[in-house]
Amino acid sequence: MKTRRNFIKHAGLLSAATLIMPQLSMASAKNSKYGVQLYSFRDGMLKNPKKTLEMIASLGFKEIESAGSNKGYYYGLSPAEMAKTCQALGMSLTSGHVHLDDKFERTMADAVASGQEYLICSSLPTEGQTIDNYKKVAEQFNKAGEACRQHGLKFGYHNHEYEFETENEEVLYDVLMDNTEKELVHMELDLGWVVVAGKEPLHYFKKYPGRFPLWHLKDMDMHEKESTEFGKGVLDVPLMLELKELSGVQHIYIEQEEYSSTPFESMQHNMNYLRNL
Numbered sequence: 001m002k003t004r005r006n007f008i009k010h011a012g013l014l015s016a017a018t019l020i021m022p023q024l025s026m027a028s029a030k031n032s033k034y035g036v037q038l039y040s041f042r043d044g045m046l047k048n049p050k051k052t053l054e055m056i057a058s059l060g061f062k063e064i065e066s067a068g069s070n071k072g073y074y075y076g077l078s079p080a081e082m083a084k085t086c087q088a089l090g091m092s093l094t095s096g097h098v099h100l101d102d103k104f105e106r107t108m109a110d111a112v113a114s115g116q117e118y119l120i121c122s123s124l125p126t127e128g129q130t131i132d133n134y135k136k137v138a139e140q141f142n143k144a145g146e147a148c149r150q151h152g153l154k155f156g157y158h159n160h161e162y163e164f165e166t167e168n169e170e171v172l173y174d175v176l177m178d179n180t181e182k183e184l185v186h187m188e189l190d191l192g193w194v195v196v197a198g199k200e201p202l203h204y205f206k207k208y209p210g211r212f213p214l215w216h217l218k219d220m221d222m223h224e225k226e227s228t229e230f231g232k233g234v235l236d237v238p239l240m241l242e243l244k245e246l247s248g249v250q251h252i253y254i255e256q257e258e259y260s261s262t263p264f265e266s267m268q269h270n271m272n273y274l275r276n277l
Helices: 004-009 011-017 026-030 038-047 049-058 079-088 104-114 131-150 172-179 191-196 201-207 237-242 263-275
Strands: 035-037 063-066 092-098 118-121 154-158 185-190 214-217 219-221 226-228 251-254
Touching: 035 038, 035 092, 038 049, 038 063, 038 263, 049 079, 063 251, 079 092, 079 104, 092 104, 092 251, 104 118, 104 131, 118 131, 118 185, 131 154, 131 172, 131 185, 154 214, 185 191, 191 201, 191 214, 191 219, 214 237, 251 263
Parallel strands: 035 063, 035 251, 063 092, 092 118, 118 154, 154 185, 185 214, 214 251
Antiparallel strands: 219 226
């Protein structure tokens, strides 16, 4: 496991990366359109989605990624109403976490109605930490990606830490990457879970350049193994933003699942951190 300090010490890796992609200026980092994963505000979204979206907009977020809830993927709102509410607040609904299940046809139809671009499978659809299972899942993902493409959508997958386990010295996440078609399966890399798994995001940026159009930007407390505010954990957030072009990222969603106080205050800290880089 690399600590934040050790990460910085790997400046040579950053120098190598600049041979592949142009250096980002701090100004461009400050002007990025950051998004938020709504699981970060899950309680508020269930109680009063429109008021919670107003609070989110006040923090400066410009993109929204929805998540599943006991009121559905749009928190009791219709897909069109969810999109309209975001638009009225100067935000856009660009992605949503979903399940790849027997209701996927309806999920795609709702996504079309909402105007969002991405449907992201939020967890592995079948159990089994084996190479064979991950190859089967890759086939499922390719088919789902083709189905989404026919609806004008893009399909993707969001990792946790377990995908980075190994079988026969092969990393299972790499098996998934190697057996999915990049035109059909768009990876959302959760940088926090990559670090928790003992891996470095830079390794994946370099091994699969351009394969990660979406990120979850999430700092992690390694003692508690849970998310924390930017600058308090092990993820080198400034370095990640300097390398974003190498990864191919187009949508950066901030997600925090645990809080030192409230979701609003934690996200306010995170946005201030980004503005003050």
